[in-house]
Structure formats: C-alpha cells, structure tokens
Amino acid sequence: MTKKQDNSTNLFDEYAQRMQDTADGAWENSVQDGDVSEVFYDRATLLKSKKTMVMPQLTVRNNCFLPAICASFECKDSLSNNAAAQAFANNGLVFVATLVSEDELVDLDNFIHTQPLTHTVLPCAVSPYKDSNFTMLHTGVIAQVLSLQMDEDNNSTRVLLQGLVRAELLEIQSDDNLDLVKIKVLNDNTNLSQLKLPIYNGQTGFTLTAGSKLKKSDLQAVRDVLNLYFHKWLMENRNRDDAAKIIGNEEQMPLATYIDYIAEQVPLFPRERLFCLIMRNLLLRVYSIVDFIQRDLGLGLLRSQLDKKVGDMIKKEQRDYVIRNTIKALKQQLSDNTETDELDNYKKRLAELNLLPEVRRQLENVLQKIAKAAPNNPEVAGLQDYLDLVLSLPWGKLAPECFDLPKVQESLDANHFGLVKVKKRIVEYLAMRHLKEAKKNSAGTVELLCLIGPPGIGKTSIARSIAAALNRPLATISLGGVDDEAEIRGHRRTYIGAMPGRIIKALQTVDCDNPVILLDEIDKLGISSKGDPAAALLEVLDGEQNDKFRDNYVDLPYDLSKVLFIVTANSYDTIPPALYDRMDVINLDSYTENEKLQIAKRFLWPKLLRSINLEVNQIKLSDTCLRNIISAYTAEAGVRQLERCLKTICRKLAADLLLRDSAGTITDLPSLSIGKKDLVNYLGTAPYQDDELHRKDLVGVVNGLAWTYIGGVTLEVEVKICKGSGKINLTGNLGDVMKESATVAWTYIISQADTLKLSDTKWNELDVHIHIPEGATPKDGPSAGVTLATALYSALSGRKVKHKVAMTGELTLTGRVFPIGGLKEKLMAAYRAKMDTVIIPKANVKDLDEVDNEVKKVLHIVPVKQIEEVWQTALLP
Numbered sequence: 014m015t016k017k018q019d020n021s022t023n024l025f026d027e028y029a030q031r032m033q034d035t036a037d038g039a040w041e042n043s044v045q046d047g048d049v050s051e052v053f054y055d056r057a058t059l060l061k062s063k064k065t066m067v068m069p070q071l072t073v074r075n076n077c078f079l080p081a082i083c084a085s086f087e088c089k090d091s092l093s094n095n096a097a098a099q100a101f102a103n104n105g106l107v108f109v110a111t112l113v114s115e116d117e118l119v120d121l122d123n124f125i126h127t128q129p130l131t132h133t134v135l136p137c138a139v140s141p142y143k144d145s146n147f148t149m150l151h152t153g154v155i156a157q158v159l160s161l162q163m164d165e166d167n168n169s170t171r172v173l174l175q176g177l178v179r180a181e182l183l184e185i186q187s188d189d190n191l192d193l194v195k196i197k198v199l200n201d202n203t204n205l206s207q208l209k210l211p212i213y214n215g216q217t218g219f220t221l222t223a224g225s226k227l228k229k230s231d232l233q234a235v236r237d238v239l240n241l242y243f244h245k246w247l248m249e250n251r252n253r254d255d256a257a258k259i260i261g262n263e264e265q266m267p268l269a270t271y272i273d274y275i276a277e278q279v280p281l282f283p284r285e286r287l288f289c290l291i292m293r294n295l296l297l298r299v300y301s302i303v304d305f306i307q308r309d310l311g312l313g314l315l316r317s318q319l320d321k322k323v324g325d326m327i328k329k330e331q332r333d334y335v336i337r338n339t340i341k342a343l344k345q346q347l348s349d350n351t352e353t354d355e356l357d358n359y360k361k362r363l364a365e366l367n368l369l370p371e372v373r374r375q376l377e378n379v380l381q382k383i384a385k386a387a388p389n390n391p392e393v394a395g396l397q398d399y400l401d402l403v404l405s406l407p408w409g410k411l412a413p414e415c416f417d418l419p420k421v422q423e424s425l426d427a428n429h430f431g432l433v434k435v436k437k438r439i440v441e442y443l444a445m446r447h448l449k450e451a452k453k454n455s456a457g458t459v460e461l462l463c464l465i466g467p468p469g470i471g472k473t474s475i476a477r478s479i480a481a482a483l484n485r486p487l488a489t490i491s492l493g494g495v496d497d498e499a500e501i502r503g504h505r506r507t508y509i510g511a512m513p514g515r516i517i518k519a520l521q522t523v524d525c526d527n528p529v530i531l532l533d534e535i536d537k538l539g540i541s542s543k544g545d546p547a548a549a550l551l552e553v554l555d556g557e558q559n560d561k562f563r564d565n566y567v568d569l570p571y572d573l574s575k576v577l578f579i580v581t582a583n584s585y586d587t588i589p590p591a592l593y594d595r596m597d598v599i600n601l602d603s604y605t606e607n608e609k610l611q612i613a614k615r616f617l618w619p620k621l622l623r624s625i626n627l628e629v630n631q632i633k634l635s636d637t638c639l640r641n642i643i644s645a646y647t648a649e650a651g652v653r654q655l656e657r658c659l660k661t662i663c664r665k666l667a668a669d670l671l672l673r674d675s676a677g678t679i680t681d682l683p684s685l686s687i688g689k690k691d692l693v694n695y696l697g698t699a700p701y702q703d704d705e706l707h708r709k710d711l712v713g714v715v716n717g718l719a720w721t722y723i724g725g726v727t728l729e730v731e732v733k734i735c736k737g738s739g740k741i742n743l744t745g746n747l748g749d750v751m752k753e754s755a756t757v758a759w760t761y762i763i764s765q766a767d768t769l770k771l772s773d774t775k776w777n778e779l780d781v782h783i784h785i786p787e788g789a790t791p792k793d794g795p796s797a798g799v800t801l802a803t804a805l806y807s808a809l810s811g812r813k814v815k816h817k818v819a820m821t822g823e824l825t826l827t828g829r830v831f832p833i834g835g836l837k838e839k840l841m842a843a844y845r846a847k848m849d850t851v852i853i854p855k856a857n858v859k860d861l862d863e864v865d866n867e868v869k870k871v872l873h874i875v876p877v878k879q880i881e882e883v884w885q886t887a888l889l890p
C-alpha cells in the first residue's frame with residue numbers, strides 16, 4: 014500500500030498499527046475468500062465507544078445503506094473493492110459512505126425544507142468526492158463485511174454487508190488503491206425542541222410536542238404509534254404469515270433499528286432514505302417514517318382507484334404519440350424543422366456570449382438535454398425558459414461609463430438645491446471608488462453608499478443623478494416588505510414556477526453588468542419562514558465575494574462586482590447590522606422652510622410646468638403663496654407632499670386654461686399669477702391651519718419632541734388628575750419604555766412633594782391619567798421623560814405651561830436630565846411647529862453644531878441638567 018499523505022497523522026500508519034494491535038484479538042484472520050463470517054460486533058457496545066476509529070471506506074451510489082440492514086452489494090470501482098478486501102482481511106469493519114449527485118443533493122435539501130421540522134439545513138456535512146461529480150455525505154454507516162465473492166472477469170466484488178451503527182466522517186486520506194477514513198460513532202438524540210408538529214396516536218391519545226418532556230414510558234408510546242401504522246401497512250402489503258413473522262421479530266429490535274427496518278420495507282424515495290440516514294434525531298425519524306407509511310397507505314387506496322383511469326390514459330397517450338409522430342413526419346416533408354431551428358438558435362446565441370468555460374460547459378449540457386428529450390417531455394419547456402433567461406443576461410457587457418467627477422458634481426447641483434455636505438460626500442465617495450477600482454487587486458473593498466433620511470428628501474433623485482452623470486443605466490429594487498430570500502437569490506429550478514431573483518432580473522432589464530442598482534428601503538426588509546433576505550443581500554453586496562454571485566435559478570457564477578449599489582433607508586436602526594457595517598452612510602436631514610421654498614421655486618415648479626409644455630414665466634407662484642402651501646398644506650421633513658400640492662395646482666391649471674380657450678394654441682395661453690388667496694380654489698381648505706386651542710397656555714398640556722422614520726415630530730402630552738385610588742392610566746398607544754418614563758416621573762414628583770409644595774396632596778385618593786393624542790400611532794422611547802414630568806407637575810400644581818415651549822430629554826429617578834438621540838430632527842420639528850423655545854439636555858449641546866443655522870437663529874435653545882430647570886423655563890408662575 015503506497016502512502017500519499019505525509020503532513021497530518023498518517024491514517025495508513027495508524028490503521029496498520031491498530032490492526033496489528035487487534036490481530037490477536039477476537040477477529041478471525043483466518044476467514045478465507047468466499048467464507049461467510051458471523052456478525053461479530055454488538056451495536057450497543059459500538060454505540061458506547063467514544064474513541065475515533067480508522068477503517069477503509071467503501072462508497073455506494075444511487076441508494077443509501079442504513080445501519081439495520083444486511084445487504085449484498087456489487088462493488089465495481091477498485092477503491093471500494095480494495096476497501097472490502099482490506100476490511101475482510103483485518104477486523105471486518107468498513108465505513109460505507111453515500112455519494113449523491115448534485116440533483117439528488119438539491120432534492121434532499123428541498124425535501125428537508127418541506128418537512129415539518131425545525132431543520133432548515135442539511136443535518137450533516139458534505140464534501141466533493143475527489144474529482145468526481147459526486148458529493149459525499151459525511152454521515153455514513155459502519156458495517157461489517159460478512160462475505161466477499163470476487164468476479165475476476167468483471168473485475169468486481171460482491172460483498173455481503175451487515176450495517177451496524179451511524180458514524181461521522183472526520184478525515185479521509187487516500188492513495189491510488191484505498192480510501193482510509195477516521196470516523197466517530199454517532200449516537201441518536203431525542204431532543205424534543207426540534208419537533209415542530211406533535212407525534213400523535215389517534216387511538217391512545219398519546220401526544221409528544223416540542224414543549225413536553227420525554228419520559229422513559231414515552232419511548233414505548235412512540236413505539237406504539239409506529240406499530241399502529243406499520244402493522245396496518247403490513248396487513249395491506251404482505252401476506253398474513255409474513256406479516257406475523259415480521260411482527261414477531263420486530264419486538265426484539267431497539268427503536269432505532271426498528272425505524273431503519275421499516276425504512277427498508279416501506280417504499281421510499283431516495284431522498285427519504287437519505288433523510289433517514291442523516292437525521293440523528295430519533296423522534297424526527299419516527300415522525301417522518303410515520304408520515305411515509307401514511308402516504309403509502311393512502312397511495313395503496315389511490316392505486317386501486319387509479320388502475321382503471323391509468324388504463325384509459327395509456328390508450329390516450331398511445332394515440333397522442335401516433336398523432337405527434339405523424340405531425341413530425343409531415344413537418345419534415347414541409348422542411349419546416351422548427352425544433353432544429355430553435356436548437357441552432359440557442360447554439361448561435363451561446364457561441365456569441367463571452368462566458369467562462371465552466372458556464373459554457375453547463376449551458377451546453379442543458380442544450381444537449383433539450384436535444385435528447387422527447388418533444389412532449391414536460392421538462393423541455395422549463396429548460397427552454399431557463400436558457401432564454403440565461404442567454405439574455407449581459408454576461409460581461411458593460412455600458413460605456415464616462416467617469417467625469419466635475420460632471421457628477423454638475424449633475425448633482427443641477428438637480429438638487431442645497432445638500433452641500435451630502436453632495437460633497439458623494440463626490441468624495443465616487444472618487445475613492447474610482448481610484449480603488451482603477452488599481453486592480455487593491456487591498457480591501459469599497460464600502461456601499463447608503464443614503465439615510467426621511468421620505469421625500471431626495472435620496473432616489475440623487476441616485477438617479479449619479480447614474481445619469483456616470484452614463485450608467487439605473488435599476489431600482491424596492492426592498493420594502495421583502496421577507497422571502499428567493500426575492501433576492503431566486504428559486505431553485507426544481508420549484509414549480511421558479512424564477513430568478515430581483516438582482517438578476519434587474520441586470521436582464523438594463524442589459525449591462527455595470528449599472529447603478531438602487532436598493533430602496535433596505536430598513537424595511539422583513540424576515541419570515543421563507544428565509545432571511547438580508548443574508549442573501551450580504552452575499553450580493555459583499556465586494557469580496559460578489560464576483561461569483563450564485564442565483565438559485567441561474568445556478569451559475571455571475572459577476573456583480575462592476576455594479577454600483579446605492580442603498581437608501583429612512584432610519585438606520587432597523588438596517589440589519591451585518592449590512593450596516595459594510596456601508597458608507599450619508600445622512601440627509603429635514604429641509605427648513607426656506608430650503609423648501611427654494612426647492613419648490615427653482616426645481617419642482619419649473620419641472621412641473623416644463624412637463625406640460627408651459628414656460629416657467631407663464632404661471633407665477635408668489636413666495637407668500639409657496640410659503641403658505643409649505644406651512645398650511647404640508648407637514649413633512651422632505652418635499653414629497655409639497656410636490657404633490659404643486660402637481661394638483663398644475664393639473665387644475667391645465668384644465669382651466671384649456672376649458673377657457675380650447676381652440677387656442679399653447680403659446681397663445683395667457684400668463685397667470687397665483688396668490689395666497691387662490692389656494693383654496695386649487696387645494697381646498699388647508700389641513701394644518703393654526704388651531705387656536707393649541708395656541709393657549711394650558712395646565713397639564715406640554716409639547717414634547719419625538720423622532721420617527723419620517724423625521725422629527727412634535728408630540729403633545731396631556732395630564733388630568735381626578736379623584737380615585739392612586740392609579741396611573743396611560744393611553745395613546747404608548748410603548749413599555751414610555752410607560753416606564755411616566756412611572757419614573759410620577760415617583761420623582763412624589764419624592765419631592767415637600768420641595769414642590771405638594772405635601773398636602775393625598776396621593777392615594779387621586780388617579781392620574783396621561784394621554785398622548787393621535788392614539789393610532791405607536792409611541793415609545795425614553796426621551797419623553799421630561800415632557801411627562803412637566804405635564805404631571807403642571808397638573809398637580811395648577812401652573813400653566815407656555816405653549817410655545819417644546820422639550821426633550823430622558824428623566825432619571827433623581828431628577829437628572831439625560832441626553833437623547835435625533836436632536837437635529839427634533840429641533841427641526843419644533844421650528845416647523847413655530848415654537849420659540851426648546852429645552853434640551855445639556856449633554857446634547859455638542860450636537861448643536863450639526864443643526865441648521867436658520868433653525869438656531871429662530872429657536873431659543875435652553876440646555877438643562879435637572880428637571881427643576883425645565884419647570885423654571887416652561888411653567889408660568
């Protein structure tokens with residue numbers, strides 16, 4: 014035996030040594046070729062063995078070998094022949110490993126997904142088997158070679174094997190003649206947490222669910238369930254004597270052996286046998302085998318019903334066959350050979366593509382499959398759909414990019430007002446990326462560009478400008494609500510109605526490999542039983558590995574490294590952390606009223622007029638009118654609602670103009686100017702008119718500030734005190750953290766009753782009701798602490814709260830005010846709500862640098878450390 018591996022522990026030496034050690038042991042070395050030895054090994058003892066073992070490996074294909082089985086195999090390959098011979102000459106033990114094809118593996122994987130189990134991945138490791146196209150399962154069976162029969166003519170050996178126990182492959186070493194493996198015995202487990210549906214016996218009512226505890230008596234009950242179904246199956250599929258014999262034998266078998274035995278008797282699909290081999294959980298094996306038996310019982314019934322129908326169908330099929338062949342012959346006569354045409358067409362398209370050799374080989378295989386298949390084979394249509402898609406992908410075709418940074422800057426400026434820092438960051442990012450890409454193999458990958466900001470702030474339009482400036486096509490993929498991994502990575506072709514994922518579809522649409530792909534709303538990705546799309550996206554977006562992206566449907570490596578991915582989100586806290594780590598984040602903040610005015614005047618309104626072929630100076634909107642639209646018709650961080658209002662005006666204007674003078678040409682139309690008073694005509698009553706009630710100083714009503722994904726908002730907190738028994742009622746859809754803040758505020762006020770001149774208050778005789786209006790919107794977070802405390806204190810003391818003061822800050826039990834997040838957006842909300850004073854935690858003063866100067870000019874900002882300072886500013890005496 015020549016040895017090949019020298020680096021790690023040499024299994025060949027170890028095997029020789031171990032065999033030497035046991036040579037004088039129990040194994041009969043004297044058994045000769047053709048002899049049948051006795052089953053020597055005891056399963057129970059083997060199962061207790063914790064040590065690793067070294068033995069020759071024999072491989073089986075097409076069918077797997079289960080531990081309880083005694084079966085004879087014809088070994089045709091020399092490695093398995095030699096393994097059997099080596100084992101037979103030594104201690105008789107051989108490891109039987111199962112080899113599966115790629116299709117079988119996919120089939121097994123799909124099967125596991127359809128099982129009502131918690132397993133979603135293969136419960137055993139696999140690896141390619143040498144240079145073959147087969148994959149080796151690492152869970153196999155230790156078996157004893159009982160006899161060997163050489164067939165010199167055919168160069169094969171017939172081996173009689175007795176399966177013993179499941180084992181896991183740890184290491185394999187090979188030379189030209191033999192595979193030697195190091196393995197470890199696998200014990201079954203009975204972990205109930207993996208059980209998704211209960212094991213149930215309809216007759217005894219015995220049930221085992223994921224939550225229950227397994228008792229010894231339960232194992233007997235599990236066995237009773239098995240008996241119930243298997244005995245019924247025996248009665249219907251075996252004659253009476255055989256059934257009785259089997260039932261007699263089965264009683265002696267341990268449960269694991271019994272399951273393997275049933276798996277050998279009941280007809281199973283190959284994937285189901287493989288499942289029985291690799292699934293270590295005994296209860297899950299029971300669960301599935303009961304399922305298989307039930308299916309076969311059902312099939313038995315169906316079979317008899319179908320017998321007649323099948324007879325009729327065969328007749329019909331024969332008739333169809335004759336007709337089809339006649340049509341084929343007639344077509345040939347007409348020399349209209351469309352099938353060949355189609356194949357030639359595919360071949361031509363394939364030849365024109367610039368493909369990797371392995372991709373070309375695989376596609377040629379598909380073509381061959383189509384060529385060989387019978388015309389009425391239903392698989393052909395699926396293969397043709399597949400080829401149509403794959404051949405229509407760009408495969409290396411690139412849009413002629415012109416990287417011109419000044420042009421990018423120009424395009425961003427031409428389409429967007431303000432956003433100076435954002436544009437600067439984008440230009441810097443693109444410059445970095447370009448330099449990095451220019452030097453091939455440079456270390457590290459460029460992070461993804463991620464634009465985060467409230468809706469309507471210009472994220473999508475910035476991406477559009479970047480694509481236009483780089484001369485690359487843009488594809489948008491909206492990820493909001495996507496909770497199925499297949500949306501990103503596609504379905505496996507074995508599924509009915511399988512489709513590629515959205516990335517591949519986007520490339521097919523833009524027909525080049527270097528587009529800008531905008532992944533919109535990445536923060537709204539979902540997760541469900543259909544997989545985790547974020548994990549799939551990670552593979553797509555990871556520059557280290559996306560040059561070999563594998564869509565499940567396409568099933569070929571595809572290079573995504575040339576794509577410029579831009580990601581957008583409204584908020585960062587729901588972006589999957591693994592994705593967030595790979596991003597270069599650029600924040601876009603709410604616009605001030607002046608910025609909105611400029612955007613409307615310079616961009617939105619001219620764009621709308623141009624879209625209906627009117628000159629910009631033909632219809633004038635005054636600044637006061639625009640300001641009124643902004644403050645009375647919109648309440649948003651971005652300009653989406655504003656754009657919608659302007660569109661409504663435009664639509665009505667177009668109708669008015671043409672109704673007045675339908676015969677006139679566009680250039681004849683008179684110039685118009687729209688003022689503030691005309692707005693009711695065009696837009697109806699303003700929804701955000703100042704409400705007088707909100708503009709009064711009231712007791713127990715305080716303006717808080719909150720941050721949501723649509724930007725900052727003001728939040729009114731109301732408190733009423735009434736007679737009761739010391740209860741706190743909270744309404745308005747408040748989250749747990751906010752409820753806790755209310756309790757903290759209440760406790761603090763009670764603890765300071767003397768200082769706050771509330772010592773006469775009979776706390777146990779009053780109820781306090783805290784309400785935050787707009788009850789349909791969920792609210793949470795600790796930053797309303799000071800607002801709640803101020804509303805409570807105002808209600809208890811009867812001191813009114815200044816209505817133009819807003820506040821934010823977390824309150825502690827000792828009355829200290831702690832910092833909060835989203836200061837910039839909150840100040841912007843106060844500015845929009847026309848507050849004049851905003852109280853903020855002192856620790857947030859450092860964040861004021863980020864706040865727009867216009868906002869800082871309008872608002873009087875009061876930083877505080879203690880709640881009493883809040884009350885000094887916010888409450889009237």
Ligand SMILES: Nc1ncnc2c1ncn2[C@@H]1O[C@H](COP(=O)(O)OP(=O)(O)OP(=O)(O)O)[C@@H](O)[C@H]1O
Binds near residue numbers: 428431466469470
């Ligand atoms: N700074 C700006 N200058 C000019 N136009 C702007 C600016 N910001 C936004 N817009 C315009 O506002 C409209 C809405 O912008 P866009 O669709 O890009 O918002 P978004 O941030 O992508 O919103 P969402 O998060 O809802 O997808 C677009 O017509 C865009 O051109």
